[in-house]
Amino acid sequence: MQFRTERDWQQFHSPRNLAISLSLEAGEVLELFQWEDRRGEALDKIMPQLRDEVADVATYLTYLCADLGIDLEAAVREKMVQNRRKYPVELSKGSAKKYTELQGEGEA
Ligand SMILES: Nc1ccn([C@H]2C[C@H](O)[C@@H](COP(=O)(O)OP(=O)(O)OP(=O)(O)O)O2)c(=O)n1
Numbered sequence: 375m376q377f378r379t380e381r382d383w384q385q386f387h388s389p390r391n392l393a394i395s396l397s398l399e400a401g402e403v404l405e406l407f408q409w410e411d412r413r414g415e416a417l418d419k420i421m422p423q424l425r426d427e428v429a430d431v432a433t434y435l436t437y438l439c440a441d442l443g444i445d446l447e448a449a450v451r452e453k454m455v456q457n458r459r460k461y462p463v464e465l466s467k468g469s470a471k472k473y474t475e476l477q478g479e480g481e482a
Pocket residue numbers: 378383386402429430433434
């Protein structure tokens with residue numbers, strides 16, 4: 375927050391611009407994996423860059439939440455309550471299925 379205040383950049387940080395920036399920086403994370411499903415040494419090689427891109431994502435998300443009065447930690451906790459309801463352990467353990475596909479699992 376200090377970084378942008380010092381530069382008088384809040385004027386550019388409309389919710390729309392921040393949402394775009396968040397998505398663009400998330401795209402930069404994705405770009406690191408564009409042509410290679412990196413694991414092991416290939417993953418180690420891009421870690422410094424990945425760290426930078428993740429920091430950009432977190433920065434824009436932090437601005438967005440601060441400007442819109444969203445308590446990020448509380449929002450995540452509340453979303454996890456919803457997630458737990460949608461993905462009960464007994465239906466979803468070991469399964470990557472979407473919750474809409476979990477109903478009736480094992481009944482067929
Ligand atoms: N109007 C702006 C511009 C930048 N930043 C901050 C947030 C990010 O942490 C970082 C983003 O800077 P760049 O737009 O230069 O993006 P990258 O650092 O990803 O550079 P590049 O696009 O060359 O990868 O700077 C900001 O707060 N507000």
